[in-house]
Amino acid sequence: MKKIFLVLMVTFVTFSCSNESVNLADASAENNQNLTSKSANSMSNWGDYNINVSVSTDGSEWTYLITRKLVNAKNLSHFIIDLNNCGEESATFGDIIGAKVNGLQADLSPTEGSGTTCNPQAITTNFVKFNNLPAATSWVLVLKFDRGYETFTTATGWIKAGSSCNSGQIAAPGCPKTARCSYSQGYFFANGATHNAASNFWTNGLTIGGVNYSQANGNEIWSIDRGRGGDQTLNAFFQLGAARLSGAESSISSSASIIDMYFNGLDVMGTKTIITPAKGNGPAYSTFVLPATSNGVTKEEVFREGTIIGYYIDTHHCQ
Template identity: 60%
Template sequence: MKKIYLILIMSIITFSCSDESVNLEPLSIANSKRSINSVSNSGDYNVAVTVSSDGTEWTYTITRAVTKAKSLSHFIIDLNNCGQDSATFADIISATVNGNPANMSPSEGSGTGCDTQEITTNFIKFDVQEATSWVIILKYNRGYEISTTATSWLKAGTSCHQAVIYAPGCPKGDVFEELSTL
């Protein structure tokens, strides 16, 4: 019996100490709210996510899937993925967009038309500049598990596209704390 626990403990320690990040496949673009005059569509963007093994660093790489897709003006991530233990704007210790300090807010502001409050009031909005791709790196003050059902919004022109993405879920537990319960 002790051998099984030792193998389990070594496996957990090896996994938790790994420096490797996890590359996650993009999830589907779900809904779209747009003006009749907009040429942007919900499938025009891909969002790939990479998460550090400790869950503290999240990298969102957004690319245009269609060459003629409009440039993004905002990217919004729903952080409410673990009830009271969800990540919040205050848990972010740094953020960049394409290598520059991020212009971000816990408020939708005015004029996005994304209606995030229909789903959540716990979100982060990034203002992004004209580009063909965007790399957003978020660093949190603690690690988070991966939620596979988080909502995001991509604002382009008069369109606001809602997508299901990977985002911070529940906080990661302390390995030694978890081992003490065995």
């Protein structure tokens, strides 16, 4: 499914496309210093900066405007946001589809390196880190998620500047605004998929195992598999494809990784074979000849994981 990241037009004065703005720079008093004093040459404090958070109307785009509260506040090295704010429904690093820093592509990671004096792992392993922030007088950090989230106003953030890493409270994604759902495999692959809204999801094709398939490829694979030359292994291909095109992959990520491993480098279209039955056993037909084991994963394992995804789709079907 093609996911388009629209760069948010931001000025340091207003956030015109947002309906929500929160300033929590002073939320953690224990981290703030007397603003009339100066930080030590290599030290920094949470209170050296203002953090203004702006959220798009649908809750999918989050903009953090960080400015220096003290004239001699240090340049930022990196900025960390705790995403673990709604239990199992929390946003994750895998749900981020785009990020910018001052209008340029951001360097993100879901882990914290050693020797930084930050320790987000002490409270969470679900966070996003903006790495290598540029020297600037202010920083506009934009995160785009694949769906919208409510605002959780007491999330934890970390600022690394100079030799210090300090934490405080910030606004961050909380619970999803809408439940994640998936359309069925037939919606995307059956003959009728060329006449319904499914084509809108196929704009950038479907990638499984590193191989990209067009909607025409998907329709052909479905048509052959549902005929005489069917292979149950491909049911997992269709189930994963349906969840992936629907944007619900993060809910079935474990099964997806196993199916992707089996199909890694395996172009299904390249295995298409014409079978000519013995005389009297009907006309020739097409099938896909898939290996019993691929990249250490068996067809039985693939089928099992496809069944798990199928159950998810049945219980979380888009209305």
